[in-house]
Each structure stands twice: as structure tokens, then as C-alpha cells.
Amino acid sequence: MPDGGARRQGIALTDRQRIAWLRLIRSDNVGPATFRDLINHFGSAENALAMLPELSSRGGASRTIRIASKEDAERELDAARRHGARFVGIGEPDYPPxxxxxxxxxxxxxxxxxxxxxxxxxxxxxxxxNASISGAKFAAMIARDVGRVGYAVTSGLARGIDTAAHRASMETGTIAVLAGGLDQPYPPENVPLLKEIIAGEGLAVSEMPFGWEPRARDFPRRNRLIAGISHGVVVVEAAQRSGSLITARMAGDFGRLVFAVPGSPLDPRCRGTNALLKEGAIVTTSSEDVLEALAPLARLEGHGETMIEESGDDDGAAALLPPDDSDRATIISSLGPSPVEVDDIIRHTGLSASAVYLVLLELDLAGRLHRHAGGLVSLSMSD
Known part of the structure; x- marks a missing residue:
């Protein structure tokens, strides 16, 4: 049985830090990995914001980088408060471990x-x-059973299986992950369901700005959060090309357990789940299959967590000197369209890790670097 108690640990952002963090993550070309590297290099979000124009210029940006203003951040914080929401930083106690x-x-x-x-x-x-009646019933059964022993149930608020899972775990605890802003739930017919979740023992989460209407490319990002929040992902009916399979593959990449419910080979809705079984997913015909496999993992909560903490060093931006033009050219020439590990770049060039990471930040902020799964990087094809 998992520990369902609220283990709160971590730091608390000040209001000033929260505004700076929000400005940084909402600025052009700053994704989660870039955000982390900027904080690591410059000590704080405020220092990083001050360095963005210079970094993007050194990286060869063709235009001035857009930096989210303090007013933009304050407006988004106000919108969150109006909706009864708030922003939680990765190092804070209420962030999903x-x-x-x-x-x-x-x-x-x-x-x-x-x-x-x-x-x-x-x-x-x-x-x-487009779930079958039996598929929806099975999803609801799993959700109820895992909820009774202390697990939260995480899903994407979509029609069909997601809806069945959320409704069945409403009283025990459910997490709805949205592809758009918290004020732009999708699909529209599940707005009442979302309101029930929020009013009860549930939580809605999103990494997107308030007012952001979800687009097709936003749903894989949402699926990544579902896989990341969960210790294991159960797939109940999935076509061969579906978002559920994306979630399952991301879960596998994150080291999570992947469960698949077998179905008729004649039903297109089961082709994806049957393919997952061929690839090694855990055969799931009852709730016990899930609970038994997850039991050892639930006790490992918090192991190997990635934290982002500000050093509070106001001189962090000035302390790190940029590499000279020769070293920068050496690092850029070591990159190409094929993804490589950063450690390989460091070994190949013989330059310091700090110099390599700083040049990668410059290229990233200039829009010339692609980041891939597993921390791999490549140079934009236009270069």
C-alpha cells in the first residue's frame, strides 16, 4: 500500500522569484531544460533574464529575443488568482514528486x-x-481499486477512457492534466467534469499560460506530464496511432511501468494495446496486476529528484566569462544535424563543461539548437 500521506519538503519561492521564474519560462526559446541550465549558470532567474539579449546575440540570433515583461507575469498571476489557481515551482513542497x-x-x-x-x-x-462500454467499465474498475488503496489517478480529461477514470476516482483523488491553459479546458463537454474535480478531491494542472487554447502539438506535451506524474501508466484501448501510445512510450522512457489491457485483434481500438504487449508491457486483466507491480515503486518516492534552486548570488551573471570566439567556433563545428550527447562534445573539444554548456545556451536562445530526448542536442538544419 502506498504512503498516501502528504510529504511536504523543498523550498518556497518568494513573490519576486515567482514573477522572475514566470517571466523566464514565458520568454522566447526558453524551455524547461534551457530554464534549468540558465539558473545553474547564472544563479537566479533575474540574472538569467538580464543575460538573455547578450546570450542570444552571441548565439547568432537573427532578431532580438522577446523577453516576457514583469507586467505580463503579473497579469498571468492575477488571472490565476481569479480562477482560484496558483503557480508551483519545481523545488516547492506541492510540486508532484x-x-x-x-x-x-x-x-x-x-x-x-x-x-x-x-x-x-x-x-x-x-x-x-471512442471507448467501448467494456473498456470504460474496466478503466473505471482500475481507477476505483487503485484509489481505494491510496493512489491518485492521473489522466488527460479527454472523452472515453480518461473520463471514466476521472469519474471513478473523484472521491479518492484524481489529477486532470490539461493541454491548454487551466481556463481553456478541452473538450468543452468535460468542463462540468473539471469543475467537479476541482471542487472535490481532485486537482487540475497545466504548464501552459492562462488563455492558451490547446492545439494538436500541445497534446504530446500534456501526455508527457501524465507519464511523468505517474508511477505507472495503464493503457485501456488504444489505436495504433494514438496519443495514448505516446503517453505509454514516454512512460517507458521515464522508467515508469507500462500496463496494457489485451483486446480483440479485430477491434481497431485494441491494436495499440496489443502492440504494447508484444513490446513487453505488463499484461493487465485485473487491478491486482497493477497494484502488485507498483507496490515496490511506491516506496521509492523522491529518489533521484531533479531540483532547481536559486543560489541568490547577484553576481552570478558577471562571474561566468564567455568563451572566446575560437572556442565558440570549435564547439559549434562539433555539432551537426545528428543528435549527440553533451559529454561527447566536451570530450571531443577538450573544453570545459561550463564553456560548452554556455555556448549551447547561446545557440538555444538564438533558435539554432534542437534538444532531444535523453539530453541529446543537435544543430538546426538551417545552420
Missing amino acids: ALRQIDGAPPLLAVMGHSPVALRPSVGIVGSR
Whole structure:
């Protein structure tokens, strides 16, 4: 049985830091990995914001980088408050512990609802939007059973399997992950469901700005959060090309357990789950299959967490001298369209890790670097 108690640990951002963090993550070309590297190099979000124009210029940016203003951040914070939401930083106590462990965890999450549910071990349940009656019943059964023993149930608020999982875990604790802003839930028919989740023992989370309407490319980002929050992901009915399979593959990449419910080979909704079984997913025909496999993992909560903490060093930006033009050219010439590990760049060039990481930041902020899964990087094809 997992420890369902609220284990709160970590630092608390000041109001000033929260505004700076929000400005930094909302600025052009700053994703979660870039955010982390900027904080590591310059000690604080405020220092990093001051350095963005110079870094992007050194990286060869073709235009001036857009930096989110203090007014923009304050407006978003005000919008969050109006909706009863708030922003939680990755080092703060209410941030989902399992999510901290993944590469590219969002530095800030917008959350709304019952915050303690985020601290409990979680089971993700995903599947077809066009679910069968039996598929929806099975998803609801799993959700009820894992909820009774202390797990939260995480899903994406979609039609079908997601809806069945959320409804069945409403009283025990459920987490709805949104692809758009918390004020832009999708699909529209599940707005009442979201309101029930928030009003009860549930939580809504998103990494997207308030007012952001979800687009097709935003759903894989949402799926990444579902996989990251969960200790294991159960897939109930999934076509061969579906978001549920994306969630399952991300879960596998994150070291999570992947469960798949077998189905008829004649049903297109089961082709994806049957393919997962061929690839080694855990055969799931009952709740016990999930609970038995997850039991050892639930006791490892918090192991290997990635934290982002500010050093408070106001001189951090000045302390790190940029590499000279020759070293910068050497680092850039070592890159190409094929993804490589940063450690390989360091070994190949013979330059310091700090110099390599700083040049990668410059290229990233200039829009000339691609980041890949597993921390790999490559140079934009236009270069």
C-alpha cells in the first residue's frame, strides 16, 4: 500500500522569484531544460533574464529575443488568482514528486484544486476517446481499486477512457492534466467534469499560460506530464496511432511501468494495446496486476529528484566569462544535424563543461539548437 500521506519538503519561492521564474519560462526559446541550465549558470532567474539579449546575440540570433515583461507575469498571476489557481515551482513542497524526476520537468506548474493529491503516488490511466462500454467499465474498475488503496489517478480529461477514470476516482483523488491553459479546458463537454474535480478531491494542472487554447502539438506535451506524474501508466484501448501510445512510450522512457489491457485483434481500438504487449508491457486483466507491480515503486518516492534552486548570488551573471570566439567556433563545428550527447562534445573539444554548456545556451536562445530526448542536442538544419 502506498504512503498516501502528504510529504511536504523543498523550498518556497518568494513573490519576486515567482514573477522572475514566470517571466523566464514565458520568454522566447526558453524551455524547461534551457530554464534549468540558465539558473545553474547564472544563479537566479533575474540574472538569467538580464543575460538573455547578450546570450542570444552571441548565439547568432537573427532578431532580438522577446523577453516576457514583469507586467505580463503579473497579469498571468492575477488571472490565476481569479480562477482560484496558483503557480508551483519545481523545488516547492506541492510540486508532484515523481514529475521532478523526469528530464525537462516544467519549472512551474499552474495548479487548481486539492493540492495534497499531487503528493501521492499516482497511476495514469489513458485510452481511446471512442471507448467501448467494456473498456470504460474496466478503466473505471482500475481507477476505483487503485484509489481505494491510496493512489491518485492521473489522466488527460479527454472523452472515453480518461473520463471514466476521472469519474471513478473523484472521491479518492484524481489529477486532470490539461493541454491548454487551466481556463481553456478541452473538450468543452468535460468542463462540468473539471469543475467537479476541482471542487472535490481532485486537482487540475497545466504548464501552459492562462488563455492558451490547446492545439494538436500541445497534446504530446500534456501526455508527457501524465507519464511523468505517474508511477505507472495503464493503457485501456488504444489505436495504433494514438496519443495514448505516446503517453505509454514516454512512460517507458521515464522508467515508469507500462500496463496494457489485451483486446480483440479485430477491434481497431485494441491494436495499440496489443502492440504494447508484444513490446513487453505488463499484461493487465485485473487491478491486482497493477497494484502488485507498483507496490515496490511506491516506496521509492523522491529518489533521484531533479531540483532547481536559486543560489541568490547577484553576481552570478558577471562571474561566468564567455568563451572566446575560437572556442565558440570549435564547439559549434562539433555539432551537426545528428543528435549527440553533451559529454561527447566536451570530450571531443577538450573544453570545459561550463564553456560548452554556455555556448549551447547561446545557440538555444538564438533558435539554432534542437534538444532531444535523453539530453541529446543537435544543430538546426538551417545552420
